[in-house]
Amino acid sequence: xxxxxxxxxxxxxxxxxxxxxxxxxxxxxxxxxxxxxxxxxxxxxxxxxxxxxxxxxxxxxxxxxxxxxxxxxxxxxxxxxxxxxxxxxxxxxxxxxxxxxxxxxxxxxxxxxxxxxxxxxxxxxxxxxxxxxxxxxxxxxxxxxxxxxxxxxxxxxxxxxxxxxxxxxxxxxxxxxxxxxxxxxxxxxxxxxxxxxxxxxxxxxxxxxxxxxxxxxxxxxxxxxxxxxxxxxxxxxxxxxxxxxxxxxxxxxxxxxxxxxxxxxxxxxxxxxxxxxxxxxxxxxxxxxxxxxxxxxxxxxxxxxxxxxxxxxxxxx
Amino acid sequence: xxxxxxxxxxxxxxxxxxxxxxxxxxxxxxxxxxxxxxxxxxxxxxxxxxxxxxxxxxxxxxxxxxxxxxxxxxxxxxxxxxxxxxxxxxxxxxxxxxxxxxxxxxxxxxxxxxxxxxxxxxxxxxxxxxxxxxxxxxxxxxxxxxxxxxxxxxxxxxxxxxxxxxxxxxxxxxxxxxxxxxxxxxxxxxxxxxxxxxxxxxxxxxxxxxxxxxxxxxxxxxxxxxxxxxxxxxxxxxxxxxxxxxxxxxxxxxxxxxxxxxxxxxxx
Numbered sequence: 001x002x003x004x005x006x007x008x009x010x011x012x013x014x015x016x017x018x019x020x021x022x023x024x025x026x027x028x029x030x031x032x033x034x035x036x037x038x039x040x041x042x043x044x045x046x047x048x049x050x051x052x053x054x055x056x057x058x059x060x061x062x063x064x065x066x067x068x069x070x071x072x073x074x075x076x077x078x079x080x081x082x083x084x085x086x087x088x089x090x091x092x093x094x095x096x097x098x099x100x101x102x103x104x105x106x107x108x109x110x111x112x113x114x115x116x117x118x119x120x121x122x123x124x125x126x127x128x129x130x131x132x133x134x135x136x137x138x139x140x141x142x143x144x145x146x147x148x149x150x151x152x153x154x155x156x157x158x159x160x161x162x163x164x165x166x167x168x169x170x171x172x173x174x175x176x177x178x179x180x181x182x183x184x185x186x187x188x189x190x191x192x193x194x195x196x197x198x199x200x201x202x203x204x205x206x207x208x209x210x211x212x213x214x215x216x217x218x219x220x221x222x223x224x225x226x227x228x229x230x231x232x233x234x235x236x237x238x239x240x241x242x243x244x245x246x247x248x249x250x251x252x253x254x255x256x257x258x259x260x261x262x263x264x265x266x267x268x269x270x271x272x273x274x275x276x277x278x279x280x281x282x283x284x285x286x287x288x289x290x291x292x293x294x295x296x297x298x299x300x301x302x303x304x305x306x307x308x309x310x311x312x313x314x315x316x317x
Numbered sequence: 318x319x320x321x322x323x324x325x326x327x328x329x330x331x332x333x334x335x336x337x338x339x340x341x342x343x344x345x346x347x348x349x350x351x352x353x354x355x356x357x358x359x360x361x362x363x364x365x366x367x368x369x370x371x372x373x374x375x376x377x378x379x380x381x382x383x384x385x386x387x388x389x390x391x392x393x394x395x396x397x398x399x400x401x402x403x404x405x406x407x408x409x410x411x412x413x414x415x416x417x418x419x420x421x422x423x424x425x426x427x428x429x430x431x432x433x434x435x436x437x438x439x440x441x442x443x444x445x446x447x448x449x450x451x452x453x454x455x456x457x458x459x460x461x462x463x464x465x466x467x468x469x470x471x472x473x474x475x476x477x478x479x480x481x482x483x484x485x486x487x488x489x490x491x492x493x494x495x496x497x498x499x500x501x502x503x504x505x506x507x508x509x510x511x512x513x514x515x516x517x518x519x520x521x522x523x524x525x526x527x528x529x530x531x532x533x534x535x536x537x538x539x540x541x542x543x544x545x546x547x548x549x550x551x552x553x554x555x556x557x558x559x560x561x562x563x564x565x566x567x568x569x570x571x572x573x574x575x576x577x578x579x580x581x582x583x584x585x
Contacts, residue, residue, distance in 0.1 A: 028406070035407025042398035042461055043413050049454040050420050050428055057431040067434070115330075118323035125324045131571040132331040138563040138574075139335070140515050142533040143556040147338040156341065156549055158354045187334060192578065199579035241422070248424035251517040255537060267426040267518075274430040275522050287427035294424055 054291065061285035067278035080285035090269070090286075097265040100178065101246040104185045108242060109235070111186065112193035119194070120201045137191040145255035148184035174262040181263060184252050189245070193238050200234025201227070240301045244294055266290050335560070342553035349550050363554035373555050375527040376535035380559070383445055383531060384513045387452035392506045395460030396498070402461075403468035414465060417458035428454055429522040436523055443524045448531070451519045456509045463508055466580040467501030504577035507566055514562070532559045 061080055065073045084090050119129050136144065151157045152170040160168055170176045204227060212226045228235075250267035257263040259272065270290060274283025337354065344351075345360035367373045402410045432451055433442070441447035475497070479489040520534030530538070536555055539548040567574065 031405050032407040035401045035405040035410065038401035038405070039398040039407075039410065039413050042394040042457060043416065045394060045453055046416055046420055046457050046461075049450055049457075050423060053428040053431040053435070053451075053454075054423075056435060057427060060431060060434065067437075114323075115327055118320055118327060121320045122324045124321065125328075127571065129324055129327055130575055131567060132328050134567040134571060134574055135331050135335060135564060137578075138511050138567050139560055140517075140533050140556075140563070142515075142517050142536055143338065143560055144334065146536065146552055146556050147334045150341055150549065150553065151334065151337055155350055156352065158337070158352055161352050187330075191331070195575060195578050244422040248426065250426055251533070254517070254521070267424060270426045270430055271518075271522065274433055280430075280434050283430050287424070287430045290424045291427045294422060298422060 057284040057287050057291075060280055061288050063281040065279075065281035067280050073281075076281070080282050081289070083282070084285055084289065092262065093264050093266055093269050096178065096263060097247060097249065097267075100182060100185070100249055100265065101243060103182050104189070104246050105239065105242050107182070107186050108190045108193045109239065112190050112197050112238070115190065115194035116197040116201050119198050133191045133194065136188050137195075139188065141188060141251040142255055144188045145184050145252045148180060148187070149256045152180045152183075171257060171261065177257050177261045177263045181249075181252055181256055184256060185246065185249065188252075189242060193242055196238040196241075197231065197234060200231040200238075203234070204230045236301070236305055240298065243297060243301070247294060247297060248290070266293070338553050338560075339557050341550060342557045344550050344553075363550045364558075366551045367554045367558065370551075372527065372535060372539070373532070373558075376530050376532045377558070379445070379527075379529055380514065380531040380533075383448055383452065383529070384510055386445075387449045387456050387513045388506055388510045390449070391453060391456040391460040391509050392464075392502060395457060395464050395505060396502055398461050399464035399468045400498075402465050403471070404473055413461070417461040420458040421455060421462065423454075425455065425518045426522075429518050432519075433522050443526055443528050445529050447523055448516075448519055448529055451523065452513050452516060456513050459512055460505045460509050463505040463577050463580070464501055467504065467577075468498065470580070471497045471501075473497075500573065501577075504570070504573040507570055507574060508577050510566075511563065514559075 062075060062077060063073055064076045064079065115133065119126070119133070122129055149171075152159050154160055154167050154169050159170075160166060168176075170180050208226050208230065209222060212222045217225065248267050249265050250271065253259060253263060253265050253268050254271075259265075259268050264272070266286065267290065270283055270286040272283075273279045273286055277283075340355050341349070342363050343359045343361070344356040345358060345362045348356045348358065351357070398413060401407065402413060428451060432447075436442035436447050441450070473494075475493050476489045479493045480486070484492065515533070516531060517533040517537075520531040521537065524530040524534060527535075532555065536552055539552050539555070
């Protein structure tokens with residue numbers, strides 16, 4: 001993260017030709033000072049509360065350091081990283097995290113698009129739809145995880161009865177446990193995706209669709225040729241945000257499986273190393289790797305898929 | 318007809334899991350393990366259990382207090398910043414937004430684990446302040462972001478117009494600027510509150526007792542280590558209690574929340 005502040009424009013030392021110019025520069029300087037006076041506190045607070053822990057994590061990751069044995073703290077350079085990256089368990093958890101990310105985000109895209117289409121077209125219940133869709137969005141992730149964990153449970157839940165699965169233990173195997181985690185994640189976060197897509201959908205002029213209709217395009221052709229290309233930007237932004245969010249999955253896994261049955265994700269690994277095993281050095285290295293991976297995903301989106309965030313987010317106005 | 322069926326499906330999608338946890342929270346005795354969707358007898362028993370437990374009531378107080386404080390601080394700082402970003406020309410304004418954006422996608426656990434070590438050293442571990450500070454790491458960028466998007470749409474020229482019409486600076490501010498900015502500030506506050514209220518990572522890594530533990534983290538501790546013989550239904554009741562504020566805010570401010578989530582996200 002670059003935190004360099006762009007240099008101020010060079011002061012105009014040559015004598016200005018008119019009085020008006022001088023006043024303008026004064027005004028510009030005043031505006032600049034006021035700008036930083038107002039934006040400064042938020043900026044400094046943001047950088048301090050995130051920048052410091054990150055730098056601290058990078059520093060700690062270079063040590064073999066266990067909290068219960070501060071005297072045994074020893075500089076190991078990149079040793080922790082070597083240990084993690086050569087450990088099969090790390091790669092397995094990387095695989096689990098990537099699998100959950102790919103599955104949830106793809107399902108959410110399709111489902112979110114369907115929800116957005118219905119909300120866009122629905123003549124009745126418009127307000128009701130936009131209200132209920134916010135419930136999964138606003139609900140606490142831990143609450144959603146409990147609701148789904150109990151729903152799938154073979155002691156308390158109704159899901160097995162509904163699907164005729166008898167005493168099937170969803171949390172007894174890796175694949176079925178991951179499936180339940182994915183269901184809970186998809187339920188909770190699809191609304192966010194669908195609202196972003198809905199906003200993109202609302203930007204497409206009706207004329208386009210009318211014209212396509214007049215030209216004899218079928219429903220599916222209209223979606224493929226008119227709607228999707230015009231929504232590309234909105235789709236990419238929604239995908240980027242959800243992918244980065246899905247990759248750091250923690251709450252749902254913690255509550256539903258506690259990492260059992262090989263469902264541990266990278267965030268969970270960082271937590272377990274640092275908090276449960278108090279291996280601060282090793283845990284910090286996992287955190288740093290996780291952060292680097294998130295940055296790589298973001299870079300990939302921006303470079304490979306040409307997701308133009310600054311334009312999308314309207315920073316250029 | 319097709320769209321109406323879709324609409325009904327969406328409503329079912331959104332509310333069934335919520336009705337399920339509510340239903341579970343009203344179950345009692347053998348009902349809890351009868352695996353049916355609804356209780357045979359509706360009972361307030363679990364709510365009585367939960368509210369009689371310090372574990373929950375203290376956590377609820379912590380959650381409410383810390384969420385309100387973190388939201389207030391974030392929204393105040395972010396309002397000033399967003400005003401500057403949308404109205405003033407100064408070098409580095411894109412940087413402020415860029416940093417906010419970068420931080421919102423950062424893995425929270427990567428901030429929590431180093432703080433675990435630092436907070437223990439300087440005595441902020443297991444305190445309100447020790448959670449409020451890290452909450453700012455995501456509540457502040459979120460507020461800056463939502464507010465900048467809102468403020469960009471405001472016709473600020475109206476302030477000058479009011480002054481031309483003879484209003485004093487203070488009148489122009491109170492009668493023109495405040496009413497224009499208030500809905501955005503309010504929306505940012507709701508979204509920020511949701512984000513902080515949802516916190517689990519910091520709550521579980523930076524607390525060790527009831528002193529500062531928020532509800533989501535406390536729910537995880539109901540299991541096993543609690544006085545409840547069978548914590549399932551009480552957990553459901555506690556989960557329902559913390560969902561109530563969310564549902565109330567959603568019902569009252571649906572339009573604002575949707576606008577806040579999408580504003581700026583898809584505008585060119």
